[in-house]
Amino acid sequence: xxKLSTKGRYAVRAMYEIAKAYPNGITLDEIAENQxxxxxxxxxxxxxxxxxxxxxxxxxPGGGYVLRKPPEEITLYDVLASLEGPVCVASCxxxxxxxxxxxxxxxxxxxxxxxxxxxxxLKNVKLSDLIKTMSASEREKFAESVTLKCF
Numbered sequence: 661x662x663k664l665s666t667k668g669r670y671a672v673r674a675m676y677e678i679a680k681a682y683p684n685g686i687t688l689d690e691i692a693e694n695q696x697x698x699x700x701x702x703x704x705x706x707x708x709x710x711x712x713x714x715x716x717x718x719x720x721p722g723g724g725y726v727l728r729k730p731p732e733e734i735t736l737y738d739v740l741a742s743l744e745g746p747v748c749v750a751s752c753x754x755x756x757x758x759x760x761x762x763x764x765x766x767x768x769x770x771x772x773x774x775x776x777x778x779x780x781x782l783k784n785v786k787l788s789d790l791i792k793t794m795s796a797s798e799r800e801k802f803a804e805s806v807t808l809k810c811f
């Protein structure tokens with residue numbers, strides 16, 4: 661079954677912490693403690709997010725990680741694509757793998773449509789949406805509104 665990697669889930673959780681602190685920075689230790697993520701693993705993830713130009717880091721007293729753009733301008737798709745690449749629910753959708761049987765494949769249109777729905781949903785959720793204080797029922801309504809935009 662399709663499953664988001666730990667790396668991707670942790671990246672979203674780390675970006676949530678960085679977005680909450682915006683425009684100020686937050687340290688690696690604070691993110692790791694708040695989200696219960698290994699410092700070593702988190703450092704690797706943050707390095708990838710930095711290389712993708714989603715965050716910047718500074719060393720020394722008062723240093724830490726800060727978003728390069730406001731939380732309203734960064735989507736979950738931006739975060740996940742920087743670590744995972746494009747949405748590929750099947751290897752035939754991966755440009756680097758491809759498939760010679762696409763024309764004859766009965767399921768290919770379904771996999772393609774499923775990937776486009778997932779991509780749409782991720783592109784419609786911004787970090788600013790995650791940091792809004794919402795009750796559980798409000799989060800459900802928000803998720804439903806994003807779903808409706810894509811279907």
